Amino acid sequence: MISSHLPALQVVIPLLAAPLCIVVHRAKAAWVIALVVSWASLAISVRLLERVLQEGVVVYSMGGWAAPWGIEYRIDEINAFLLLIVSGGSALVLLFARVSVEREIEAERRYVFYTMWLLCLTGLLGIAITGDAFNVFVFLEISSLSSYVMISLGSDRRGLMAAFRYLIVGTIGATFILIGIGLLYMMTGTLNMADLAERLPAVADTRTVKVAFWFFAVGIGTKMALFPLHFWLPNAYAYAPSAASAFLAASATKVAVYVWLRFYFSVFGASFSFDAMSLSDILLPLGLVAALVGSAVAVFQQDVKRMLAYSSVAQIGYMAVGISFVSVNGLIGAIVHLFNHALMKAALFMVLGCVFYRLGSVALRDLDGLGRQMPWTMAAFVAGGLSLIGVPSSAGFISKWYLILAALESGSWPIAFLVLLSSLLAVVYVWRVVEAAYFRAPLDDPSRRVVEAPVSLLVPVWLLVAANFYFGLETSLTVGVAERAARTLLGAGG
């Protein structure tokens, strides 16, 4: 009985738990609620993924109203995988959040943080699970509004300006998506994605549909921080509380990439998006520039958190490059990188949370000699950094392997070269931290007695680091699911 309603429960449970956090009003109780709900969501998403892999697409009609009149939840391989990334990210980062939040957020605001966390989780899961275009917009705004609040709760007042700018840019992006949905509705009279995909080819050659197409490109591009629409991201991630940075880096931009895949492959159809509208001609250069410029700017950052944020811009670039090949290997690269990048960035942002917990700063100049004072923390940074660079046996290697494979397949070795070049830049910026932490003497400051971070922070960090290497060696889950998802995407509407 309950198992048939899992798709609804996936979204409804965190949605109902969020006001509960407000009611209990106590930080610790709110954290317990958020943690239990996140792990329950993870369990549901694992079950859903199993079901999708066994039985194929799972369709759920909200309230028993059949699509296209009712809202339909439609889960295939790719969004089942996304649900796993989002709920898994939330579950693991929350383990870390309690102690970190106690350090970074004022006592009377902590329960608000967990409420917003659950709302953000609701929104992100909702975007991933729904099969209704307008529903995507609503959930997008739920997740965005709650993430603005999370960013503004940081201890640094610059977080407020970062949240405000993100609010302005994010709202414009979401409104662009809304305009796109309205234009598509005008031409087809439906909001259901499967229905849209059926009716669009008949009207594809109209200016209205083409305008909608580009409104989506700008709107979703803003949300996924695709270069040059990435400018909101570095400050937002740098000044958010560490736990929020880790969660948002693992999930928010990933879900936007998923929306991109969903609209351009499933709704518009790969042949319209990439042949008729030649989306790749724009996506490929933007992705390459993002990968190179993002990495290059990261090299010059003095704040390690900002450095990682710029590195995220570069990683989104890789995904864009992978998508732009419109081939099975390219899409595998992009989809696997969604998962792997979530693993490494969550791990690295959590490491910085540990550093901030002890030092109250994540500036590069404060990290001198930290390798000796916080050996486990900095070892985790090195391990996560290796994965970010893409060293063999780490998760990052797998996604880059498929990316480069796809580039060579399409006969463009310069692209493969540029991807490798950008990885070399990643070596440089990770090295700057390693150099400070291991090859410089600790600051000679008696007021600074730094010891290892508490175990409660280190355990979730190392869980994620271990996952980085586990999924670097055991790829049957990630690559297996990604391959099926890629074939589904290319098959749909193609």
Added chain:
Amino acid sequence: MQQFLGLYNYWIVIFLMMSGFYIVMTSRNLVKKIIGLNIFQASVFVFYISIGKVSEGTAPIVAEGLSRYSNPLPHVLILTAIVVGVATTALGLALVVRIHSAYGSIEENEIEEGGDEA
């Protein structure tokens, strides 16, 4: 010319959209930015409402003597979007209040002169 006038609702939408966008982009005052954002969103509301209108159609309530109805779906959709817009405005203004208490200003250039803007 006939066609130009016939599409007057879209011209209004585009005018509102561009003015709102311009205000968001150019004003340095945070409250004015939010006003611009509101105008920008309002243009999309008008857009949705006008695509649901059927000429000579009435509100979709079954009554004698009426056979043409406007499409209610876009109107319902935009009700949701208006709620989202109100929430965004409220959150934006709340942030402005906190920015004002943290920086003592809501002018972007004065906040940047505050010295800690990276």
